[in-house]
């Protein structure tokens with residue numbers, strides 16, 4: 533069946549025309565950057581971004597802020613962040629969208645990645661704050677997932693889920709300067725051991741743990757080397773291409789799922805029955821399975 537192209541929005545036609553031919557793959561790197569609030573993400577991006585533009589790259593920083601979905605606020609769009617980089621002609625910083633569901637926000641981010649590629653940005657960083665599902669969503673859109681952690685122990689890192697550490701291709705211990713060098717070394721050693729115990733996601737890449745300081749600049753050039761090494765190794769093995777293909781499929785299905793669910797929940801005749809069915813399930817009058825069957829049957833019988 534052919535795609536009903538006439539039904540696509542003109543903007544979607546434009547996005548479709550931006551399909552990146554595979555020979556260009558080698559010069560574009562998407563990387564997700566995540567870490568708890570205060571980990572030093574914006575200070576790092578400012579330093580790292582300037583280093584990259586000085587080396588002739590064009591960099592785009594896209595922010596995903598899950599808190600904006602519920603509060604309407606835009607933590608990451610704050611103009612005081614990355615002041616110098618935002619003035620750099622070879623850098624483009626897109627603040628987080630200020631409203632919408634996580635699905636909607638991540639969809640626009642996904643499409644913004646395509647637009648940035650089409651616009652000639654060869655490095656795209658997607659930044660998230662380490663709370664909730666957004667890091668997982670972002671990890672599913674990027675070539676490489678980088679986790680930034682401050683040199684702090686236990687309590688401060690409580691919000692970081694074990695699952696997200698498993699997603700990391702690179703763990704970066706930030707603020708490794710002055711009095712913080714010793715704790716940073718200790719955390720680095722802890723994560724090196726922890727990563728050995730985790731299931732490996734790639735057959736060719738073993739996640740690394742690197743210490744950096746955005747104040748002294750130490751480790752940042754090495755971190756960039758590690759990112760490029762990741763890309764080369766993943767490209768040479770074919771894993772990067774496969775990963776991108778899988779991501780495209782996952783995104784298509786995520787969007788279908790989200791749309792169908794929305795359609796189901798808002799369908800006249802179903803919408804009114806949902807609260808009633810929920811109450812019956814809560815009171816034990818109906819089993820969840822039976823309630824779902826009844827609602828789905830009613831939905832399917834709609835013209």
Ligand SMILES: Nc1nc2c(ncn2[C@@H]2O[C@H](COP(=O)(O)OP(=O)(O)OP(=O)(O)O)[C@@H](O)[C@H]2O)c(=O)[nH]1
Nearest residue numbers: 569570571572573574575576707708709745746747
């Ligand atoms: N010593 C030291 N402090 C740093 C370094 N990088 C950031 N900081 C400090 O850590 C604090 C948090 O840094 P940010 O860059 O704002 O952290 P963030 O992760 O972007 O924080 P959110 O905006 O809350 O998500 C600031 O006071 C920075 O000055 C570093 O390399 N060394």
